[in-house]
Amino acid sequence: MKFNNRFGMAFVLSGLVISGAVNAAPTGQQICKKMISDGRGGGMSQSDCMCSYRVADAVLDDDVKALLFDSWYNGTNNMDAIEKLPRRNRIKKQFRPWSGLSRKTALGRLKVDWA
Numbered sequence: 001m002k003f004n005n006r007f008g009m010a011f012v013l014s015g016l017v018i019s020g021a022v023n024a025a026p027t028g029q030q031i032c033k034k035m036i037s038d039g040r041g042g043g044m045s046q047s048d049c050m051c052s053y054r055v056a057d058a059v060l061d062d063d064v065k066a067l068l069f070d071s072w073y074n075g076t077n078n079m080d081a082i083e084k085l086p087r088r089n090r091i092k093k094q095f096r097p098w099s100g101l102s103r104k105t106a107l108g109r110l111k112v113d114w115a
Helices: 006-022 028-037 046-059 062-074 079-083 088-104
Strands: none
Touching: 028 046, 028 062, 046 062, 062 079
């Protein structure tokens, strides 16, 4: 694609940036805020939710995180999808340290049964 002026190029580039931002995944702050405002936070504060988000982000594989954070953001029950992921034992192993950390951090207020 050839552009005759800088304005045309800048317009196309800004369109690419804007379209990329529209498809961007929500941030941890946005996920927690929406989950809590929708009444699905189980009494968690924003800081407790962010604590949980950061631990999950550090411990879980990307495919598991995507389903978990989608569940938090949209209220979707993704347990069937999580159970269909390959190597189910790895998922249980990832959730164990996460629930262990919950007892030692702000996550202790979360009531989650991952077993």
